[in-house]
Amino acid sequence: MRLITHNMLSCNIKGVTNGFPLRIEAGNVIEKEVDFNPDFIRHMFAKLEWKALVEGARSMGYAELPEDSPDAAVLESDESFLKKLHHALLELHLEEGALVCPETGRKFPVNKGIPNMLLHEDEV
Amino acid sequence: MKATLAPSSLTFTSLPYSSSFHSSSSSLLFRCPSSSASMTTTTRGNVAVAAAATSTEALRKGIAEFYNETSGLWEEIWGDHMHHGFYDPDSSVQLSDSGHREAQIRMIEESLRFSGVTTDEEEEKKIKKIVDVGCGIGGSSRYLASKFGAESIGITLSPVQAKRANDLAAAQSLAHKVSFQVADALEQPFEDGKFDLVWSMESGEHMPDKAKFVNELVRVVAPGGRIIIVTWCHRNLSEGEKALQPWEQNLLDRICKTFYLPAWCSTDDYVHLLQSHSLQDIKCADWSENVAPFWPAVIRTALTWKGLVSLLRSGMKSIKGALTMPLMIEGYKKGVIKFGIITCRKPL
Numbered sequence: 001m002r003l004i005t006h007n008m009l010s011c012n013i014k015g016v017t018n019g020f021p022l023r024i025e026a027g028n029v030i031e032k033e034v035d036f037n038p039d040f041i042r043h044m045f046a047k048l049e050w051k052a053l054v055e056g057a058r059s060m061g062y063a064e065l066p067e068d069s070p071d072a073a074v075l076e077s078d079e080s081f082l083k084k085l086h087h088a089l090l091e092l093h094l095e096e097g098a099l100v101c102p103e104t105g106r107k108f109p110v111n112k113g114i115p116n117m118l119l120h121e122d123e124v
Numbered sequence: 125m126k127a128t129l130a131p132s133s134l135t136f137t138s139l140p141y142s143s144s145f146h147s148s149s150s151s152l153l154f155r156c157p158s159s160s161a162s163m164t165t166t167t168r169g170n171v172a173v174a175a176a177a178t179s180t181e182a183l184r185k186g187i188a189e190f191y192n193e194t195s196g197l198w199e200e201i202w203g204d205h206m207h208h209g210f211y212d213p214d215s216s217v218q219l220s221d222s223g224h225r226e227a228q229i230r231m232i233e234e235s236l237r238f239s240g241v242t243t244d245e246e247e248e249k250k251i252k253k254i255v256d257v258g259c260g261i262g263g264s265s266r267y268l269a270s271k272f273g274a275e276s277i278g279i280t281l282s283p284v285q286a287k288r289a290n291d292l293a294a295a296q297s298l299a300h301k302v303s304f305q306v307a308d309a310l311e312q313p314f315e316d317g318k319f320d321l322v323w324s325m326e327s328g329e330h331m332p333d334k335a336k337f338v339n340e341l342v343r344v345v346a347p348g349g350r351i352i353i354v355t356w357c358h359r360n361l362s363e364g365e366k367a368l369q370p371w372e373q374n375l376l377d378r379i380c381k382t383f384y385l386p387a388w389c390s391t392d393d394y395v396h397l398l399q400s401h402s403l404q405d406i407k408c409a410d411w412s413e414n415v416a417p418f419w420p421a422v423i424r425t426a427l428t429w430k431g432l433v434s435l436l437r438s439g440m441k442s443i444k445g446a447l448t449m450p451l452m453i454e455g456y457k458k459g460v461i462k463f464g465i466i467t468c469r470k471p472l
Contacts, residue, residue: 001303001305002303004275004300004303005277005303005305008253008277008314008318009305009313009314010313010314010315011313012311012312012313012314019315020315032299034299034300035297035300037300040273040300040301043252043273044252044275047252047253089300090299090300108313111283112287113290114283114286114287114290114304114305114306115305115306115307115313116283116305116306116307117279117305117306117307117308117311117313118184118281118306118307118308118311119308119311121180121181124310124311
């Protein structure tokens, strides 16, 4: 699971109002190189939940992203920033671990890079 | 005007389902033959609810296991799109394998066109996030993500499918645009209003609670976004008809067992469910004639030497599935089974 996906996932247990973002418990994180496509990164930036991304990256061992979401202008001028964003979003893979609901503490396992978000009967 | 809909639970039991609602005439554009079928709500006691819940678990498990077992076989013979091809009606030309693959791509394009997504470039550019509900091994996701330069996230009950879908994405250098997880379409792990395009290509037939399924689709679509549902249905009920004929129900029941399908509903039922939310531009069509060559083609491939060997190797679920295919043809021929598309748009 990469952070671009983590940025979209939330806990849907019945009654939970604060199910995003999921905390990451990193068991096994690997890095896989992906071709750098600056336009795609710029395209995605607008819809990112920045805090979730920064925290998630830190949980996976990457602390290079700024705490606050930068201005859109930075996207045009600063290629090194774009590369950091690219790395965080696309090149870090959580192979084994868990995603944890911030409200209930419920753990959703991640195995072989695939999160299992299925709820149990008593959670729906 | 909004149609009021009593909770319609078209659930996985062998009881004839029913729900009551008042469908007032609306100014919504919808082009399907309107049916004024009214159904009555069955009230469920606690025992029935518990039984339904357990059977939902069993259904979910059955679906996951079915696709865990059969996906590899399907992919080997038919490729990565696990849906019907779209053909010109009455096309009697026997197509090659590549002809059928093209038809499967055409199904995607025709669905996009019908819903209005591909009417103009401006519309297309707005699509940045797509959810593929019941994604199979990700054929649609990869196609749509490529086509629109968008991000697509797919959900399936089958871990085997999710893994295969991710592997195929990596192999096609699309891993940055598409991802797949194990999740339930009735409890989607997303916040509200996230997706510009909500795509359900032949997965609706697996949903035990159609109302809940539609609720989720409507919840996760972004304002201005579109929902596209392409699914197997039973024929619309006529005025005054409360249920299908027993022989029709019997035919569907036999198909349900091997394909892990809960109770079927009609295209009209989907339209009514969508109408109960404030959605625009609700449209539907009957594409049964456009998919007619599909099942005969699937059967032909199953009967080839390669097909038979692969079937035997795959296991009982695949074999039973294959033996059920003639029932699909019978269902279409007798007008019981319909191939429907239903689309709509969430207002801004």
